Amino acid sequence: MLKQYNYSELSQEQIAGLIERNNDSNNDIRGRVEQIIDKVRQGGDQALKQFARDFDKVELQRLYIGSSELAALVETLDDQYKSAIRIAFDNIHKFHQPQLKTKEKTIETMPGVNCWRESRAIERVGLYIPGGSAVLPSTLLMLGIPAKIAGCKEIIVCSPPQKDGSVNAAIAFVCTLLDIDKIYLAGGAQAVAAMAYGTESIPKVDKIFGPGNQYVTMAKTILQGSAQVAIDMPAGPSEVLIIADEAANPAFVAADMLAQAEHGADSQAVLVSLNESLVAKVQTELKNQLEQLPRKEVTALAIDKSFAIIANDLTEAMQFSNSYAPEHLILQTDSWQELVPRIINAGSVFLGHLTPESAGDYASGTNHTLPTSAYARSYSGVSVDSFVKKITFQNITKEGVQNIGETVERLAELEGLQAHKNAMSLRIWQTNINS
Numbered sequence: 516m517l518k519q520y521n522y523s524e525l526s527q528e529q530i531a532g533l534i535e536r537n538n539d540s541n542n543d544i545r546g547r548v549e550q551i552i553d554k555v556r557q558g559g560d561q562a563l564k565q566f567a568r569d570f571d572k573v574e575l576q577r578l579y580i581g582s583s584e585l586a587a588l589v590e591t592l593d594d595q596y597k598s599a600i601r602i603a604f605d606n607i608h609k610f611h612q613p614q615l616k617t618k619e620k621t622i623e624t625m626p627g628v629n630c631w632r633e634s635r636a637i638e639r640v641g642l643y644i645p646g647g648s649a650v651l652p653s654t655l656l657m658l659g660i661p662a663k664i665a666g667c668k669e670i671i672v673c674s675p676p677q678k679d680g681s682v683n684a685a686i687a688f689v690c691t692l693l694d695i696d697k698i699y700l701a702g703g704a705q706a707v708a709a710m711a712y713g714t715e716s717i718p719k720v721d722k723i724f725g726p727g728n729q730y731v732t733m734a735k736t737i738l739q740g741s742a743q744v745a746i747d748m749p750a751g752p753s754e755v756l757i758i759a760d761e762a763a764n765p766a767f768v769a770a771d772m773l774a775q776a777e778h779g780a781d782s783q784a785v786l787v788s789l790n791e792s793l794v795a796k797v798q799t800e801l802k803n804q805l806e807q808l809p810r811k812e813v814t815a816l817a818i819d820k821s822f823a824i825i826a827n828d829l830t831e832a833m834q835f836s837n838s839y840a841p842e843h844l845i846l847q848t849d850s851w852q853e854l855v856p857r858i859i860n861a862g863s864v865f866l867g868h869l870t871p872e873s874a875g876d877y878a879s880g881t882n883h884t885l886p887t888s889a890y891a892r893s894y895s896g897v898s899v900d901s902f903v904k905k906i907t908f909q910n911i912t913k914e915g916v917q918n919i920g921e922t923v924e925r926l927a928e929l930e931g932l933q934a935h936k937n938a939m940s941l942r943i944w945q946t947n948i949n950s
């Protein structure tokens with residue numbers, strides 16, 4: 516099932532091939548998504564309704580459901596799910612609340628030259644909640660909670676419509692916890708395009724957040740910048756890399772791999788093991804556990820695209836992991852504390868044998884919207900920071916003009932920008948005559 520490689524026998528090209536995922540080398544996905552974006556830009560709501568017919572097999576009269584329908588849906592949700600959602604809500608809130616720093620310390624770079632930063636919430640944000648192969652109310656918690664903490668004024672939520680033209684009851688419940696009274700029924704690249712450009716029903720937003728399949732992720736990548744819209748990051752098909760040594764429990768390793776594989780055929784689960792016998796045991800576990808899963812066909816497809824690497828030691832294991840830059844990194848070794856400082860690239864890290872990645876997916880408190888496809892080399896996962904801009908401020912006093920004035924004049928001369936120099940020279944002159 517799992518392909519297996521010895522790290523020391525791999526060439527640089529082979530390593531590069533293993534690290535690359537979900538590449539769109541023929542631009543098939545890009546081409547399709549560009550067409551979808553054009554249709555939404557030109558056709559607005561009508562185009563969205565047509566895509567709902569084509570992709571979601573549903574005829575929509577209107578593109579949203581409002582507060583009374585959300586409230587009715589909430590009634591249908593079992594209490595045990597409501598209390599689990601409330602606990603997750605509280606933990607995620609506890610972890611994210613301290614991230615809000617409205618004003619940082621003022622730094623006096625020279626006497627009389629005072630600089631500082633303040634945060635301001637992004638006013639209109641668009642949250643994409645996946646709903647293709649599985650409906651993910653947990654993603655609404657992960658995006659909605661930091662958006663609320665940051666103080667975003669307008670929160671637009673899009674999610675693919677269910678076959679009955681509505682949304683899942685758990686999503687409706689999370690909306691009530693977040694004080695969100697409307698959900699737009701649009702999925703895929705078309706939902707992203709709608710939030711980027713705006714349609715008759717769906718307002719244009721300043722920044723688009725959320726994970727999704729390759730169509731959603733491609734649409735975000737194409738639209739960022741071009742429609743004066745920002746994105747959180749490319750957060751595509753889920754992936755996990757597990758570093759495991761002889762202390763690892765093969766059943767735990769296999770369970771964690773299957774948990775991410777279950778998201779879809781394009782997910783990937785990588786095992787970096789320090790010994791061959793562990794890989795053999797994990798293979799057996801994968802086979803046995805897979806048999807019990809309701810989504811075994813799709814999960815098996817992802818496992819078939821996944822692989823195991825046998826490394827000689829933890830140094831080789833870390834080297835591969837840092838090059839792969841996984842969305843999720845799990846360290847199933849007793850020496851995890853030693854490894855933490857050696858992690859350079861990863862979206863979110865799960866330490867020790869008793870820390871399944873699914874705890875972070877749902878309820879431990881950290882955010883599950885994370886960079887995939889090696890973007891953990893340069894992007895962080897979603898946090899309160901993702902929902903604010905940091906504005907810099909400065910104030911210069913009379914003393915400050917005297918201290919910094921000449922430096923500014925010389926640098927303006929150096930760049931041949933006389934007007935820049937004048938703006939400072941006038942202040943120097945003014946402060947001199949007043950002293």
Ligand SMILES: NC(=O)c1ccc[n+]([C@@H]2O[C@H](COP(=O)([O-])OP(=O)(O)OC[C@H]3O[C@@H](n4cnc5c(N)ncnc54)[C@H](O)[C@@H]3O)[C@@H](O)[C@H]2O)c1
Pocket residue numbers: 547570571644645646647648649651654675701702703704705726727728729730731749750751752753778779782842883884885886887
């Ligand atoms: N990186 C993260 O933080 C993170 C978090 C949660 C989920 N995920 C990932 O999100 C993804 C969710 O994907 P999903 O498919 O279940 O739901 P989705 O909501 O992302 O996509 C469903 C939509 O895709 C569109 N679509 C389907 N087939 C299409 C086609 N052939 N052409 C164009 N558009 C098409 C349809 O509009 C459909 O409504 C999974 O891959 C999961 O691994 C990632």
Ligand SMILES: N[C@H](CO)Cc1c[nH]c[nH+]1
Pocket residue numbers: 651653654752753754775842876883884885
């Ligand atoms: N593992 C996903 C992030 O890649 C998040 C998620 C939501 N629900 C279950 N899992």
Ligand SMILES: [Zn+2]
Pocket residue numbers: 753774775778873876
């Ligand atoms: Zn998951």
